[in-house]
Each structure stands twice: as C-alpha cells, then as structure tokens.
Amino acid sequence: MRILLVEDDSMIGKAVQQGLKAAGFTVDWTRSGQTVLASLAETSYNLVLLDLGLPAVNGLDLLKNLRASGNHIPVMIVTARDAVPDRIAGLDAGADDYVLKPFDLDELIARIRSLLRRHAGSGAPILECGALTLDPAGHIVKLRGEPVDLSAREFMILEALMRKPGAVLSRMDLEAAVYSGATKIESNVIEVHLHNLRRKIGADLVRNIRGVGYRIAEG
Ligand code: CA
Numbered sequence: 421m422r423i424l425l426v427e428d429d430s431m432i433g434k435a436v437q438q439g440l441k442a443a444g445f446t447v448d449w450t451r452s453g454q455t456v457l458a459s460l461a462e463t464s465y466n467l468v469l470l471d472l473g474l475p476a477v478n479g480l481d482l483l484k485n486l487r488a489s490g491n492h493i494p495v496m497i498v499t500a501r502d503a504v505p506d507r508i509a510g511l512d513a514g515a516d517d518y519v520l521k522p523f524d525l526d527e528l529i530a531r532i533r534s535l536l537r538r539h540a541g542s543g544a545p546i547l548e549c550g551a552l553t554l555d556p557a558g559h560i561v562k563l564r565g566e567p568v569d570l571s572a573r574e575f576m577i578l579e580a581l582m583r584k585p586g587a588v589l590s591r592m593d594l595e596a597a598v599y600s601g602a603t604k605i606e607s608n609v610i611e612v613h614l615h616n617l618r619r620k621i622g623a624d625l626v627r628n629i630r631g632v633g634y635r636i637a638e639g
C-alpha cells in the first residue's frame with residue numbers, strides 16, 4: 421500500500437512518515453501541494469494524507485481539483501483542532517475522513533487502515549474484459565489474475581475503455597476521461613500513455629482502430 425503524504429511541517433511529516441513505514445506502508449512525502457496532482461498522475465497511490473494548511477497551495481482547492489478531474493482516490497485530510505469550518509469544507513470537497521492535529525500516530529494508522537478497507541469493499545463493481553479485471557475502488561488491475569502496475573493516467577484510460585466494451589473511443593474521448601477541461605496538455609500525451617498501457621497489458625487487448633481511436637478487445 422502506497423501513501424502520498426502532503427505535509428509542510430518537517431517534524432510532523434517525519435514522524436508520520438516513520439510511523440507509517442513502520443506499520444508497513446510505502447510513503448512518499450511532499451512538503452508542497454504544487455506537485456501533488458503530478459505525483460498522482462505519475463504514480464499509483466492507495467491513499468493521500470493531506471494537510472489542509474499548506475503554504476503555497478490551498479489544500480481544499482487541491483482536493484476540489486482532484487475530485488473534479490474524476491480521481492476518487494481515498495483522501496484523509498489533516499486539520500487543526502480548532503478549524504471546524506475547514507473540516508466541514510474538506511468533507512464537502514470530497515475528503516473521505518479527517519484527523520485533527522495533534523493526533524495520535526496509532527489512531528492515525530488505524531483510521532487509514534479502516535479507510536482503505538472501506539474503500540476496497542465499497543461495492544463498486546469490478547470491471548471485466550476477458551483476462552483483464554479492473555477494480556475502480558481498489559485501483560487494482562489484474563491480467564490473468566496477476567496485478568499490473570499502471571500509472572494513474574494509464575489506469576484512467578483503461579477504465580474509460582473498459583466501461584464501454586466494444587465502443588471505439590477517440591483520442592478526444594480519452595483526453596476528456598483523463599484530464600479536466602481546464603488542463604492544457606500536449607497533443608501527443610494520450611498516445612504516450614496509450615503506448616505504455618499497451619506495452620504493459622498487450623497491444624492485442626487495447627486495439628488501435630486506425631484513424632478512429634481505441635477500443636478494448638472483448639475476447
Ligand atoms: Ca501545515
């Protein structure tokens with residue numbers, strides 16, 4: 421289980437990172453909110469632990485942008501004990517749970533485990549296409565029962581294709597599924613993700629319909 425820790429306070433960040441690592445989690449720690457969306461696009465995380473009080477970027481705006489982009493990764497927010505409006509706004513913005521500072525590390529770990537369990541069993545149906553399964557809630561892709569390590573973008577492309585078996589999705593359809601309208605992207609970036617996705621799961625499963633787009637193979 422890989423956790424992205426977003427915390428600008430060195431002491432808290434270090435303690436949380438050490439505590440979570442000791443509990444068996446892989447933890448990437450960033451002090452700035454500015455790299456969070458990029459990190460989530462590059463690496464497949466199971467949970468984000470997000471401090472709302474960040475210096476340059478507002479944690480709430482970050483969370484709203486994340487949800488607006490269609491990313492449903494579990495997010496636990498961390499707020500100051502006296503900041504009740506923040507906590508409510510955070511839950512409204514799409515946080516799954518919150519902890520109040522100062523928090524007990526053991527309690528934090530228990531709450532994280534509980535959130536991950538809840539999320540894995542949230543009942544979102546697992547998508548199946550032949551030998552390929554995709555669990556939208558657990559963010560897990562398996563090919564013939566073996567887990568496949570996909571980036572967040574590759575995962576989103578595959579999910580979009582698997583939600584419409586048989587349909588051909590154009591590059592623009594896929595861009596819309598992966599990026600929010602406000603994001604400016606390079607023209608060939610979807611092709612790069614598709615190339616990597618096809619390399620990982622097999623070009624025969626993600627068919628290129630020349631001049632039209634892509635579709636998932638049903639067999
Ligand atoms: Ca802070």
